[in-house]
Amino acid sequence: xxxxxxxxxxxxxxxxxxxxxxxxxxxxxxxxxxxxxxxxxxxxxxxxxxxxxxxxxxxxxxxxxxxxxxxxxxxxxxxxxxxxxxxxxxxxxxxxxxxxxxxxxxxxxxxxxxxxxxxxxxxxxxxxxxxxxxxxxxxxxxxxxxxxxxxxxxxxxxxxxxxxxxxxxxxxxxxxxxxxxxxxxxxxxxxxxxxxxxxxxxxxxxxxxxxxxxxxxxxxxxxxxxxxxxxxxxxxxxxxxxxxxxxxxxxxxxxxxxxxxxxxxxxxxxxxxxxxxxxxxxxxxxxxxxxxxxxxxxxxxxxxxxxxxxxxxxxxxxxxxxxxxxxxxxxxxxxxxxxxxxxxxxxxxxx
Numbered sequence: 001x002x003x004x005x006x007x008x009x010x011x012x013x014x015x016x017x018x019x020x021x022x023x024x025x026x027x028x029x030x031x032x033x034x035x036x037x038x039x040x041x042x043x044x045x046x047x048x049x050x051x052x053x054x055x056x057x058x059x060x061x062x063x064x065x066x067x068x069x070x071x072x073x074x075x076x077x078x079x080x081x082x083x084x085x086x087x088x089x090x091x092x093x094x095x096x097x098x099x100x101x102x103x104x105x106x107x108x109x110x111x112x113x114x115x116x117x118x119x120x121x122x123x124x125x126x127x128x129x130x131x132x133x134x135x136x137x138x139x140x141x142x143x144x145x146x147x148x149x150x151x152x153x154x155x156x157x158x159x160x161x162x163x164x165x166x167x168x169x170x171x172x173x174x175x176x177x178x179x180x181x182x183x184x185x186x187x188x189x190x191x192x193x194x195x196x197x198x199x200x201x202x203x204x205x206x207x208x209x210x211x212x213x214x215x216x217x218x219x220x221x222x223x224x225x226x227x228x229x230x231x232x233x234x235x236x237x238x239x240x241x242x243x244x245x246x247x248x249x250x251x252x253x254x255x256x257x258x259x260x261x262x263x264x265x266x267x268x269x270x271x272x273x274x275x276x277x278x279x280x281x282x283x284x285x286x287x288x289x290x291x292x293x294x295x296x297x298x299x300x301x302x303x304x305x306x307x308x309x310x311x312x313x314x315x316x317x318x319x320x321x322x323x324x325x326x327x328x329x330x331x332x333x334x335x336x337x338x339x340x341x342x343x344x345x346x347x348x349x350x351x
Contacts, residue, residue, distance in 0.1 A: 028291040028300060035303035039087070042310045046083050047075065049318070077209070085208040085272060086313045086327070087306045088216040090279060092269040094305020095227060095298055097280030098287070099262040102234050102296040103255060104164030107342065110281035111266040114171020117277070118178035119149025120270035121201055125182055128197045129189040138200070139215070139271035146267030149174065154259060203274035204326025205313050212272040219268040223261050227298055230258050235295035276309070276328045278335020283308055285342065308334075 048054050052074045054062070062071040063080075097110040104114075111117050123145020127138045153174055157167040182201065186194050233254045236244040241251050266280065283305035287297045290304075312330040 025291065025293045028293045028297065031287075031290045032300050032303055035300065035307055039303060039307045039310060042307065042314055043083055043087070046310065046314050046317075047079050050074075050079070051321070081209045081213050082205050082313070083310065084213045085216065086205055086310045088213065088220055089205075089269045089273045089276065090283070090305040090307070090309030091302040092216055092220055092265040092305075093276065093280040093309075094283030094287070094301040095224065096262045096265040096269070097305075098284035098296045098298055098301040099227060099234065099258050100280075101284055102238055103258060103262070104168050105238060106164050106168050107285055108281070109164060109168050109171075110284075111262070112275065112277050112280055113175065114168055115149050115153060115175030115178055116146050116171075116263055116266045117270055117275040117280075118175050118182065120146035120267050121182055121275045122178050122185070123148070124200055124271070124274075125185045125197050128200065129185055129193045136211075139212075142271035143267045146263060146270060149178065150259070150263035150267075199326070200274050202326040203270075203276035203328030203331075205273055206324050206326060208273065216268055216272050219265060223265055224298075224302070226257070227261050230254055230261075231296055231298050234258060238295070274326070274328060277332045278339065279305055279309060279331050282335050282338045285338075 044056060044059075047059050048056060052070070054067075054071060054074070058067055058071060059075055061067045062075045065072070067075065093111070100111060100114070101107055101109045103109070108114075120142040123141040123143070124138045125141075126145070127141035131137065153167060153171050156174075157163065157170045159166070186197050189197060233244070233249050236247050236249050237251065237255065244251050244254075269276075284297065284301040286308075287300035287304040291297050291300050293300075309327065309331070312334065313327040316325050316327055316330045
């Protein structure tokens with residue numbers, strides 16, 4: 001009976017010729033549709049509300065160059081780039097977290113817990129404090145810092161293969177060291193540089209423009225198809241190396257490619273918006289709980305990450321309109337509460 005029920009709840013899509021097939025759980029499709037609608041609603045509210053209120057037809061007309069006077073600057077220079085940056089950064093961080101959590105087999109195996117975000121922050125802080133570089137140099141420093149940190153964690157955790165728990169523990173240690181290094185860098189900076197560095201460390205979307213949107217959009221366009229292609233292998237890797245090898249999966253090569261995709265997504269997102277905490281941890285977990293589907297749930301995670309960041313940014317804009325608080329504060333509060341709840345539930349389940 002259960003088999004019949006599961007069969008009815010899952011559809012198999014096959015490409016012409018039948019060489020490529022895809023299992024589509026009905027519940028996951030419904031969850032993704034609801035998340036997409038929620039993202040669309042929050043996006044419309046973000047574009048139409050604020051100090052300068054606009055109707056939906058006025059926003060659409062502005063996008064086609066026929067809006068009311070002044071609306072072009074509000075929509076295409078201020079609100080739309082910020083909205084797209086939130087959507088793309090949220091999706092990138094959530095997919096990065098989903099891949100790493102699946103590879104490590106541990107819900108704590110997210111980029112901000114095991115040090116990649118702090119590594120990106122270290123790279124950016126070095127640029128901000130030791131050079132006169134601008135936004136592009138800061139972004140490149142963040143990207144390089146995240147990559148170097150990932151390589152160090154991977155090499156330290158590699159011993160005749162990658163073990164998920166070992167990677168998480170080493171990552172937590174590296175993260176702690178980088179956090180101390182970041183604090184030291186700020187103490188050595190001038191007052192102006194220290195203020196800029198501390199503001200960047202919180203992570204935010206204030207003042208984000210098209211120059212921040214484009215790199216993340218390109219990274220997602222290149223890396224998401226790779227993640228989707230390797231997603232099926234990721235599901236097999238969750239069953240263990242021996243089982244995956246038995247099913248014909250090249251374990252280490254697949255793991256290395258997925259690791260590289262996850263790290264790059266995290267580094268690019270951090271370079272664009274700073275180290276926004278807990279989004280890579282909570283997004284994939286919430287998506288998995290809602291879909292109740294096995295595997296990494298990459299598409300649902302991307303939608304959940306985009307929704308969480310856009311909703312958090314909208315909330316902090318409307319609740320504190322005069323203070324321009326960074327969205328990293330909102331995600332830190334919500335994510336910290338979610339982490340405490342998750343650990344409490346797991347502890348009670350084992351006691």
